Amino acid sequence: MAGLNAKTPIPTRIVVHQHSRYLELEFDNGQTFKLSIELLRVYSPSAEVRGHGSGQEVLQVGKQAVTIREIIAVGNYAIQPIFSDDHSTGIFSWDYLHWLGENQVHLWENYLERLEQAGASRDPNDSNNAKFFPESAKSCGRS
Numbered sequence: 001m002a003g004l005n006a007k008t009p010i011p012t013r014i015v016v017h018q019h020s021r022y023l024e025l026e027f028d029n030g031q032t033f034k035l036s037i038e039l040l041r042v043y044s045p046s047a048e049v050r051g052h053g054s055g056q057e058v059l060q061v062g063k064q065a066v067t068i069r070e071i072i073a074v075g076n077y078a079i080q081p082i083f084s085d086d087h088s089t090g091i092f093s094w095d096y097l098h099w100l101g102e103n104q105v106h107l108w109e110n111y112l113e114r115l116e117q118a119g120a121s122r123d124p125n126d127s128n129n130a131k132f133f134p135e136s137a138k139s140c141g142r143s
Contacts, residue, residue, distance in 0.1 A: 008095040014079065016068050023068065023081075025097055033101030038122065041066045041083050042111055043100060044090030059114055061132045062124035 009027035016023055021037045042049070042060040051057050063085070070082040078093040092100075100107065115121060120129050 005095060008093075009098050010094055011097065014071070016071065018067055021065075021067055025101060027098060031098070031101065033098075033104070035097075035100055035104060036108075037066055037068055037083070038063050039100065039104060039108060039111070040068075040081065040092070041085070041087060043107060044087060045092060045096055046087070046090035048087065048089055059118055059120065059132065061115065061118075061120040061129040062122065062126060064122035065124055 009029040009031060011025050012028050013026040014023065016037075017034075022034045023037060023040060024032070024034050026032045041063045044050075044060075049058055049060060065084075066087075067084040068081045069084055072080040072082070074080050074091050078091045079097075080088065080091050082088045118132075120126075120132060123129075
C-alpha cells in the first residue's frame, strides 16, 4: 500500500475543506472522493498509528475535531498532512489515498466499532479517552 504502482490513479486536484473537515480528491481516472480529515488521521499510515507490525495498531481516540494545518508534497507520489493535533509522520501515497476513498464506508464502520468495543470516543473532551494516553501526555494536556 505504501508505494506507487503503475496502475494507481493520480490525483489531479486536492482540496482541503477546513470548515467541513474534508479532503477532496479528484483522480485522473474520473473518480472523486471526499475523505473526512478524521478518517485520514485515524488511518494514518504512520508507525505511530499502525505500529511496527500486525497487532500493534494504536486506536486513535478523540480525533473528531482534528483539521489539517498544512499539506506537504512528497515527490510525485504522495502527500504528508500536518494535522492540528501535531501528528505529521504519515505519508499518504496516491494508492493509499485512492484505497481509503474506495473503502471509506467500511473503514469508518470498523473504526466506530473499535471505539465502542474499547469504551472510547471520537470526542476530544471525553474523559473516558484518558486511559488511552500515557501519563506524560495527560499531564501535558495532549491528546
